[in-house]
Amino acid sequence: xxxxxxxxxxxxxxxxxxxxxxxxxxxxxxxxxxxxxxxxxxxxxxxxxxxxxxxxxxxxxxxxxxxxxxxxxxxxxxxxxxxxxxxxxxxxxxxxxxxxxxxxxxxxxxxxxxxxxxxxxxxxxxxxxxxxxxxxxxxxxxxxxxxxxxxxxxxxxxxxxxxxxxxxxxxxxxxxxxxxxxxxxxxxxxxxxxxxxxxxxxxxxxxxxxxxxxxxxxxxxxxxxxxxxxxxxxxxxxxxxxxxxxxxxxxxxxxxxxxxxxxxxxxxxxxxxxxxxxxxxxxxxxxxxxxxxxxxxxxxxxxxxxxxxxxxxxxxxxxxx
Amino acid sequence: xxxxxxxxxxxxxxxxxxxxxxxxxxxxxxxxxxxxxxxxxxxxxxxxxxxxxxxxxxxxxxxxxxxxxxxxxxxxxxxxxxxxxxxxxxxxxxxxxxxxxxxxxxxxxxxxxxxxxxxxxxxxxxxxxxxxxxxxxxxxxxxxxxxxxxxxxxxxxxxxxxxxxxxxxxxxxxxxxxxxxxxxxxxxxxxxxxxxxxxxxxxxxxxxxxxxxxxxxxxxxxxxxxxxxxxxxxxxxxxxxxxxxxxxxxxxxxxxxxxxxxxxxxxxxxxxxxxxxxxx
Numbered sequence: 001x002x003x004x005x006x007x008x009x010x011x012x013x014x015x016x017x018x019x020x021x022x023x024x025x026x027x028x029x030x031x032x033x034x035x036x037x038x039x040x041x042x043x044x045x046x047x048x049x050x051x052x053x054x055x056x057x058x059x060x061x062x063x064x065x066x067x068x069x070x071x072x073x074x075x076x077x078x079x080x081x082x083x084x085x086x087x088x089x090x091x092x093x094x095x096x097x098x099x100x101x102x103x104x105x106x107x108x109x110x111x112x113x114x115x116x117x118x119x120x121x122x123x124x125x126x127x128x129x130x131x132x133x134x135x136x137x138x139x140x141x142x143x144x145x146x147x148x149x150x151x152x153x154x155x156x157x158x159x160x161x162x163x164x165x166x167x168x169x170x171x172x173x174x175x176x177x178x179x180x181x182x183x184x185x186x187x188x189x190x191x192x193x194x195x196x197x198x199x200x201x202x203x204x205x206x207x208x209x210x211x212x213x214x215x216x217x218x219x220x221x222x223x224x225x226x227x228x229x230x231x232x233x234x235x236x237x238x239x240x241x242x243x244x245x246x247x248x249x250x251x252x253x254x255x256x257x258x259x260x261x262x263x264x265x266x267x268x269x270x271x272x273x274x275x276x277x278x279x280x281x282x283x284x285x286x287x288x289x290x291x292x293x294x295x296x297x298x299x300x301x302x303x304x305x306x307x308x309x310x311x312x313x314x315x316x317x318x319x320x321x
Numbered sequence: 322x323x324x325x326x327x328x329x330x331x332x333x334x335x336x337x338x339x340x341x342x343x344x345x346x347x348x349x350x351x352x353x354x355x356x357x358x359x360x361x362x363x364x365x366x367x368x369x370x371x372x373x374x375x376x377x378x379x380x381x382x383x384x385x386x387x388x389x390x391x392x393x394x395x396x397x398x399x400x401x402x403x404x405x406x407x408x409x410x411x412x413x414x415x416x417x418x419x420x421x422x423x424x425x426x427x428x429x430x431x432x433x434x435x436x437x438x439x440x441x442x443x444x445x446x447x448x449x450x451x452x453x454x455x456x457x458x459x460x461x462x463x464x465x466x467x468x469x470x471x472x473x474x475x476x477x478x479x480x481x482x483x484x485x486x487x488x489x490x491x492x493x494x495x496x497x498x499x500x501x502x503x504x505x506x507x508x509x510x511x512x513x514x515x516x517x518x519x520x521x522x523x524x525x526x527x528x529x530x531x532x533x534x535x536x537x538x539x540x541x542x543x544x545x546x547x548x549x550x551x552x553x554x555x556x557x558x559x560x561x562x563x564x565x566x567x568x569x570x571x572x573x574x575x576x577x578x579x580x581x582x583x584x585x586x587x588x589x590x591x592x593x594x595x596x597x598x599x600x601x
Contacts, residue, residue, distance in 0.1 A: 022502070032410075033406070033411045040468055043449075047445055047449055048444065103347075105341045106341045123349060128589050129352075132563075132581075133359060136574055185348050214334055246531045246560060274532060297438070301437075304432070304433055304436040
């Protein structure tokens with residue numbers, strides 16, 4: 001072996017000369033590819049910004065306050081879409097947060113050892129089901145179920161609230177919110193599970209040795225310790241809910257109006273773009289839709305940054321920094 | 322000790338923990354319900370025609386999604402061919418060469434890119450490719466899908482390569498191999514299972530994506546006509562058929578969903594199997 005190497009030295013020298021150059025260029029080459037990621041993000045911002053200019057110039061701030069979306073007169077206002085996005089995401093959070101936190105507590109604190117990995121896997125599987133299939137299921141199974149009994153019951157018993165008035169359509173904000181909840185449960189569960197796992201056991205042991213119950217241990221020693229991670233998880237879920245497109249488009253009913261009732265069909269920013277972009281005529285109509293996309297991008301950008309910072313703080317804590 | 326206070330604490334504990342069990346049960350039940358229903362509905366709608374026939378107009382019985390299945394395969398292949406080299410190289414940079422400041426920036430952008438709504442990716446791809454070329458095309462869809470896949474591949478590749486023990490790097494360097502050779506022939510092979518896992522996760526993700534295809538691939542009645550022509554895809558067709566009023570088409574949507582979910586399911590289980598074997 002050794003002798004063979006010695007014999008080859010001459011060739012190796014030339015090879016080394018060659019590969020030495022490789023050592024200079026290869027890291028730079030990988031950097032170029034890594035920068036493609038940055039370029040894609042920056043490119044998206046620039047391209048959307050430029051494409052939206054005709055609409056920004058024409059409508060200015062009234063884009064955010066007008067409820068009109070008329071392709072014939074070329075009057076465009078985003079308020080109903082923004083409202084629909086926020087309402088459906090809010091419903092989703094109200095449903096998903098307690099379920100996800102409960103599930104995370106189960107996974108970290110309560111589940112017997114043999115159940116942990118399989119249950120985690122099953123919940124994460126839910127995240128990998130394509131959006132369009134959740135939408136298909138939502139349209140044919142969930143929407144009829146929401147129409148009756150859920151909406152007729154809510155209308156009958158809580159109908160004095162403006163939220164629950166109007167005919168039960170099935171398709172609408174409520175269905176969209178429930179579908180979104182299903183879609184964000186896995187992410188909130190997974191991230192808050194990781195945050196809770198980062199809490200040192202000494203924290204729990206100290207509480208238990210003082211005679212606390214399991215729940216007191218969780219609520220007073222575990223949750224406060226990983227609070228920023230949990231908030232980050234919820235915000236990450238919010239980001240998903242705001243940007244989700246297909247499933248929502250399929251169950252929200254797609255009518256462009258501003259209404260109190262959760263039973264009413266509505267639209268979100270994403271569903272509006274999905275439905276109209278390929279038919280919009282060039283010029284202001286397309287620019288208005290691109291401006292919607294830009295708004296959606298900006299909102300999810302901010303939400304994701306906040307979530308990242310919170311979750312990072314939590315993991316940095318774990319690393320003892 | 323106060324007996325009533327003790328009882329209250331005990332019952333609060335029981336009730337809230339009970340609710341946690343219920344919550345976990347709900348989360349798991351949701352998966353089983355959606356999965357079970359789709360598989361059940363789909364298996365009744367799937368048949369040989371589904372794989373061998375093209376789409377038929379409404380009213381005509383039969384027809385299948387041959388063109389769309391092929392289209393999805395083409396689009397996923399296109400997306401992967403673009404995303405794997407970029408993602409892998411970016412992962413190598415992050416794990417092996419980067420300094421912490423640049424790394425933080427790139428990781429951060431990758432995370433933001435991964436969290437970007439997929440419909441926005443579609444609008445972007447439309448603006449930079451479809452409109453200048455004046456045509457919906459498989460290319461533009463492949464690039465949009467790649468954009469979604471790149472951050473997944475990059476981050477998982479990075480994590481996988483970081484798990485390669487430093488002793489391997491040192492051993493390689495001690496043998497006189499240059500650093501780039503050690504990356505190519507020691508570190509990447511050492512992290513291969515992790516990298517493959519990441520690629521598979523990316524494939525599972527883009528195979529089901531619909532929103533970025535709406536105004537890039539667009540869909541086509543005529544099957545594959547070239548990479549610069551509109552092309553059909555399974556998730557697009559499921560969307561279109563689901564919203565159609567025809568029972569026949571809705572049946573086919575379920576059959577398509579069955580096929581898509583089966584693919585994603587198989588990938589997820591294989592990925593899990595690989596990564597479990599690795600940790601043992």
